[in-house]
Amino acid sequence: MTTNMKALLSNLDKSLSALSSTNDKKSILLAFLDKLEQDSKQPLKFLYPSSNTPKTNPNVEDTINRKALEDLIARHGLQQEMFEVERKRFGQTRLKFGTPMPPPLGRLSCANQNTSKSRFCLNDGTMSCSGCLLVRYCSKEFYLSEETDVVEDCRNTLRSPSWSPAWVREKRTPKFVNENSDGAPPGMPQGTPSIFGMGLIFPMLDGGNIPAIDIINAVDNEGIADIRNRDISLAFVASGDLRNMVRTINGLPGDYSGTIKIVLNDFSPVVVCRNLMMLSILGIVEDVEEAAEHALHLWYSIFQPLSYDPRVFPPILESKILRNLNGTPVQLTPSTTMCTTFSSNTTAFLLDRLQPKDRDPPVANNALNKIMNAPERTRIGGMAFYGLVLPFGAINAHMAIPNPWLFTHDDRLMLNDSAHPFDGWDFDEMFNAGKAHGTTEEDLIGCLFFYVKDQLVEFSKRLRRFKVQIYASDKDARQLPKTLKSHPAFPQSFDRIEVSNITDKNYVGMSVLSDWGPLLNKTNPHAAIIGLFMNWHLWKKSANYLSSSVGFNDAMKRMSACPSAGFSPTNPFPPDRKVTEMMKTVTLFHDTSKSFEDYLKDEKEDDISSKAGLQSRRINRIVPHRCFAKLGTKHSELPVIDSPERWYKVQAPSLRPTGFEGHHVLNEVDEFFGEGAVDVPCSELIESFTSTELLDLDLLVRSDGANCFKIREKVTQSRLQLLESASSCGECLQNDYYHK
16 A cells, blocks of 8 residues: 555544544545545546456556555445445536437337437337338338438348358358367367357346246236235345346236235345346336336446436435445335345445446447457347347437446456347247337347336336335345344245256255255245256256267257258258258257256255255246246147247347357257146256257366366367366356356
8 A cells, every 4th residue: 555545544544433423424535535536646436446346457556545445434334325425426526418318218219310410200110111121210201211320221231131151151160169179060160169258247237048037927826816915925046137026026916915025136246236226216216117218228238328317326326225235124115115235345346336437438339349349250230239229220319328337447348249138038028019119020129128118117117006025135145044034024935936047056056955945935835946957968968969869860850840940851951051050059959858857866856855845846837947838848848839930039049149158059048947846845946958069167277376167168079178268267257157
């Protein structure tokens, strides 16, 4: 620590120690921070980060200074008061103004937009563009106009049926594949897919692994009549984002009159802080339409609306939600309370993210283009080009505030090039919502926008109408039961416990059943633990369709026999890009139910479940055993593909470029679910086969000497290729790194 900073902190410590009033301490701290920022060559954001902020400043002295200041604030118990300090500091800063916020988008608007000429048509679009089918116009005159923002996109050569990637035309290995691996199937490029981008937080802050699920599903369990007046307790012990919570609350009857208690927990500071911000927006902003759009953009878009600073941020800072992170219940809405218990590290992280950032839009746009639109990885799609979840032809000039939840302090985008929110939602419902709001099925982002907005609007209304008690925390899932037990006011038993994929052995494993089984509501025969086995195939080679010629041939026969898939049995390996497409989707036709049963036996699931008073269901009653499969069918049943439209929706998630965890697909739709019997407290065990390749784990040593597990990918049985170097492990917060 520099001598000057040491003296400053020493004087601050003495001043704070001499005071007994919290308000007096806040005043002293505010004055100190203001003077510190005025005298410093660096903005405050570098002086007071959280312990989880990426370490981008090479100055060791600055790091020591930051830690000393953070410790001093915590020692005097002023972390909670820092939110009030930041609110006052924010009020002293000049707000940014620009293009006014357009009204909330209820219908697809006319695509007659020209930002450079400030021409924006607010009429509904009724005439589809015959060229791209992505946008609609309100009149023939505008349709024939050459001065709209979307003309260039409409005529893009990427849309041509004859377009092929450069690696196909030039007959070479694509740059997104590492060339030093061999043994790929005939016609397939050699090597393993590479990761492009930082991917520090994906999928935690993006699409997720499987579509959102209603973990109650009253229709197939308690029944609508019974659930309508029943008090319910739910636990999302490794929640990730809010989509399962939103989907579950929205799945209740509209006239539900019971009380819902929800434990919303995740060990990641960035996840719980962002969830808290979204809940605050949805509960505090009065206009539910506006609240839903702001929450949606904070969730998914690279840029936020300009109206966020003057209309959304101040009321959130002024609310009691952010100033009571020590377990004190506060009102989120007249009918919903929040009880938040965050650690000092998480509180510091939240404070850091709430501080004003001086990131210019062009800087953020360059960071986006470096990942999403790199020349060697060009692809088409509104999300890829612009990073905005909006209909393709919608007004977007007001989207100009870089989303602080998606950038590091040195302006790097914290996503991989495969990051996409599609995987977190049901495709059928998404398309239906788009159609209801006037968009086209071709505009996938537009459909997604309207669907997610509808979900958030309804969720926001229900937070204001239903009696909801939310208990938000950042605890380790294994320790959370003890935390709940030590707080009698917290829920002590649950009707549903959703544990995400911590059932994977590289996380908590089957012991999660021992930890949480005793907390199931024994008076409810439908109570269940719901878990996702996302990585089980790492330890079961037979799960891969390439593991045996029999399994491969069976899967190929099923795919060739499916008329909607469009692959000819007489020419299984055509010499074009369809080979890659086919190999990415063949897992849809691969039955892994026997392999998963063997895996559960290897993990002694029966013994562990029995000791915890649980029993595994053999036929699901809450969520399908596999994405796109029918609920209530055997685990050997494959996804239903009965039309070309269904095929398009089923295989669409698997055809995006390479990305997270080295998958050829972002999130394969091969996910398998198993659940327990209804006559006893039960475990609902969800399995998912998420990759067309077989993955192995390797023990690596970080630069600081700590051990961690790193996923490696095996395209064939003979050759392994590391996806990234060990030095990129960072804080081991990604899904593909695990502390030993």
